[in-house]
Amino acid sequence: MKLRTLIAASTATAAMTFAGMATAETMRIGITQNNVGVDSYQTTYEKAFIAAAEANEDVEVVVLDAGGDVARQIAQMEDLIQQEVDAIIIWPTNGEAVIPAVRKAHQAGIPVVVTNSNIAEAGFAFVASFSGPDNITQGIRSAEIMCDRFKDLGIEDEAKVVHITGQPGYTTAIERAKGFNDRLPEVCPNVEQIDEQPGDxxxxxxxxxxxxxxxxxxxxxxxxxxxxxMGVGAMNAAIAAGREGITFVGATNFAVGYEAMAAGTYWGSIYQSPVDDAEAALKTAIDLLNGEELPFLNYFDTPKITQDNMGDYTKPVF
Incomplete structure (x- = not known):
């Protein structure tokens, strides 16, 4: 398969169309992403998504990026509806704000797959399926990693924790924070969380x-x-300030996190592959268009990774 053309969407955002020999049976799937340029996870996701589409001769994809702009993403959704694509995949910029656009696609008879970060529950009726990680479970597992480390250090009755969250209003950030905040008091009731601020x-x-x-x-x-x-940013601040003995735990194990774990300065994370994420989203859309019955929530596993077991996992490519 090959890059056929580069088109300008009505949103004034460049869109890439990838396809093989188009036939009457070709599935045309549009994707509007959150913000490809914000981090290496999203960049790797896009490359993996395009590669998966190019490997499937029955699929043509229109690849769009909202650049973190909710209004742009809504316009991209409307453009894909006007193009009458067979399915739309959306990586939401904001789980609440995109609901009206998702509803429009649903009303137009276009199945919508939400990828990576779910929209707010009020929009679930307009979504055919969600594909991605279980972010609440990720927050729960991070809390357990943190608590287990404190117990190993013998400070579970006195430890103090600060919390750096993701982008406000972003479902992944909300869910990971909820999972962590709910679980930590259950497993380490005497640990005190003393502050929480967004790192975007x-x-x-x-x-x-x-x-x-x-x-x-x-x-x-x-x-x-x-x-x-974000965790490595926090770690760098502590190192620069000469503050030692702090346990750093994150999620979505980036290469920089893996390297810091290997160096002994970062304790643990949740292992998540953007390649798996992208391939799962495309497969979910294809399965829906093939008439397969799918659960509403299609999660892929994201296990715990720490300095103790990191040898069981390959270094992330993002």
Whole structure:
């Protein structure tokens, strides 16, 4: 299969169409992504999605990126509806704001697959299926990693934790925070979470957030970040300030997190592959168009990874 053409969508956003020899049976699937340029996970996801589409002669895909702009993503959804694609995959910029656009696609008879980060529950009736990680479970597992580490260190009755969340309003950020915040008091009831601030999935901003935490609090034993990109930013701030003995736990094990674990400066994370994520989303859309019955929530597994078991996992490519 090959790149056939580069077209300009009505949203003034470049769209890439990938296909093989088009036939009457070709499935035309559109995807609007959250923000490919924000981190290496989303960049790798897009490459894997395109590769999976190119490997399937029955599929043609229109690849769009909202650049983190809700209004642009809504316009892209409307453009895909006007193009009468057979299915739409959306990686939401905001789980609440995109609901009207998802509803329009549903009303037009176009099945919608939500990928990676779900939309708000109010929009579930307009979604054919969700494909991605179980983010609440990821937050739960991160809390368990943190608690187990504190128990190993013998500080589970006195440890203090700060929390750096993802982008406000973003379902993944909300769900991972909820999983962590609900589970930590269950497994380590005497651990105190002393602050929580957003890092917006950005390493530099998270480093600044952590710098402020370090000034404000003399005693920090653990840091939970909604992904490793933010976690490494927080870790860098602590190293620069000479603050030792802090346990760093994240999610979505980025290469930088894996490397920091190998160096002994970062404790644990949740292993998640953007390649699996992308391939699962495309397969879900194809299965729906082939008339297969699918559960509403199609989760792929995301296991715990720490310094103790990281040898069982390959270094992430993102």
């Amino acid at each position: 999935w950005n390493r530099e901003k998270s480093q600044q957030v952590m710098e402020a935490f370090l000034v404000k609090y003399d005693d920090i034993d653990g840091v939970y970040s909604g992904d490793d990109n």
